[in-house]
Amino acid sequence: MRGRTILPNVLAIGVLGLLLYLAEQYCDGYQTQILNLIAINIILALSLNLIYGFTGLFSLGHAGFMAIGAYVCSILIMTPEQKDMLFILQPAYDWVMAAHAPFFAAVLAGGAVAALFGLLVGIPLLRLGDDYLGIATLGFAEIVRVVANNMPRLTNGALGFKGIPAYADLWWNYAWAVIALYVIVRLLTSNTGNVLKAVRDNEIAAKAMGVDVFRYKLLSFTVGSFFAGVGGALLASLLTTIDPKMFLFTLTFNVLMIVVAGGLGSLSGSVLAGIGITVLLEWLRIVENPVDVLGFSLPGVPGMRMVVFSLALIIIILFRREGLMGMRELTWRTIAGVFSREKA
Amino acid sequence: MPNDIILEARELTMRFGGLLAVSDFSAAFPRGSITGLIGPNGAGKTTCFNMITGFYRPTSGQVLLRGRPVEGLPPYRLCHAGIARTFQNIRLFNNETVLENVMIGRHLRQKTNWLETLVFTPRSRREAREMRTRCLELLDVVGLADMAEEKSSSLPYGAQRRLEIARALATEPSFLLLDEPAAGMNPQESEDLMGFVRTIREAFGLTILLIEHDMKVVMGVCEHLWVLDYGQIIASGVPEAIRSDPAVITAYLGEENAHA
Secondary structure (H helix, E strand, C coil): CCCHHHHHHHHHHHHHHHHHHHHHHHHCCCHHHHHHHHHHHHHHHHHHHHHHHCCCCCCCCCHHEEEEEEEHHHHHCCCCCHHHHHHHCCCCCHHHCCCCCHHHHHHHHHHHHHHHHHHHHHHHCCCCHHHHHHHHHHHHHHHHHHHHHCCCHCCCCCCCCCCCCCCHHHHHHHHHHHHHHHHHHHHCCCCCHHHHHHHHHHHHHEEEECCCHHHHHHHHHHHHHHHHHHHHHHHHHCEEECCCHHHHHHHHHHHHHHHHHHHHHHHHHHHHHHHHHHHHHHHHHHCCCEECCCCCCCCCCHHHHHHHHHHHHHHHHHCCCCCCCCCCCHHHHHHHHHHHHCCC | CCCCEEEEEEEEEECCCCCEEEEEEEEECCCEEEEEECCCCCCCHHHHHHCCCCCCCCCCEEEEEEEEEECCCCCHHHHHHCEEECCCCCCCCCEEEEEHHHCCCCCCCCCHHHHHCCCCCHHHHHHHHHHHHHHHHHHHHHHCHCCCEEEHHHHHHHHHHHHHHHHHHHCCCCCCEEEECCCCCCCHHHHHHHHHHHHHHHHHHHHHEEEECCCHHHHHHCCCCEEECCCCEEECCHHHHCCCCCHHHHHHCCCHHHHH
């Protein structure tokens, strides 16, 4: 079975590479930015889907893990001179000044520190069920934000970081998206993935089958936190500026929206919705501009696109609760199936 | 203690607040036996199961597995130690396929972890292949091999029960508890079940304890019976003796069996 998927996978990566090359040649800055956001949103959606869609852990802490990844990565890639200029409230800690790493290592470190926090907060929090877990993880994300606001020697407080080196280009972002997709797909298609789904579907039966439920929840939560941290790190380098206000609950909400729209428990759904929603969010900027309708000119309302989006989410929940893909996956086999059906 | 006793319950008592669900349940299960636990609804049979399998921590008393006390251990530890169970209301992993359900049961005997599958280590690939083969064999034993790729929730009721047993067998238990395996089965299916229970006992070297209301099954397959009523053992013995035990007749088998 593996032999049959390895060729299409290599081809797909080749096609992706070609598309990225073309995008680099022909896309303007704005379009490139959207393409970059797509990759990062895919990473974030995959990681939340692992936690929520596949393991059933209702976590609202994504923005917190992203913030950790973003700050760690930024501190590591900024030069000492930059940090010297930035920390005007209070001088940075010496180790913050000294810390430096190449971009790949910095992103990895951002993910690793986020994963460490995932592990540490997971140990007490994952004993909670359902909604309680949601509230507690939301609280964690808020704590991260408040701490970032109040530790000027580490995070430069409310001013945040500016002029973070913009290493996160199309190649880096899509490479990380492919890594995230690969790791999460391999995890979920292994027997460990079956066990995670078992924990989601029937915790009692899973226990009776010898599953140490808590350990597997912690595994999923930690791996998910890692990629949330990676996403945050890439986002920091892409936007070149971060501050605590960026990591509000709305950031988690955006990711959650992609996951739910794509389908809880469908990785291909997360990828497709990651592309679709990122593009739609940009298109919908039109509704925030002043428009002329039948001779009336309506003033532009900032934030209007979020209203439209929330409505879209309500409609999804009402009429297609399982999202775009439900729990189905788009595999090479199903794609081949569609084509052979068309021929027949 | 004779070492052919695989599991022993000593004065197990379970209290939920003011309610005494089970009191002083003592029973010993010799290796290779098929034992029935019967009694009217609400007698405390499933509570006994839950205490033995670690879902409830007994208020007092002991569970000895091969002579070692195991009461109060979490269910997954007991499963590792060799105790597997099925549920009265079937609890399958509904979004997974039949084969995946059995694979999940098998995972606790798995030696490679998912990190090895990331880099395709030969060891993990070999084990994945072996596990798949072994699980398909188990499905063959319960007659579900040709449904391996179906979603487990799409199976008919009787097949779901058998899948639950296959999943329990995948954990390589030495002691298997079946909670009403014949519930919802037609007479032919329960007939097959009796043969099936004996077959798996032989094939897997199991000791089996089952809760059942279908007296035909109980009398047909069990070698020893324990009868519970209001949380207390009111009788125990071979099926023939239980059938004519006056206390059992009044408590459980009821009037229609009194003149049979």
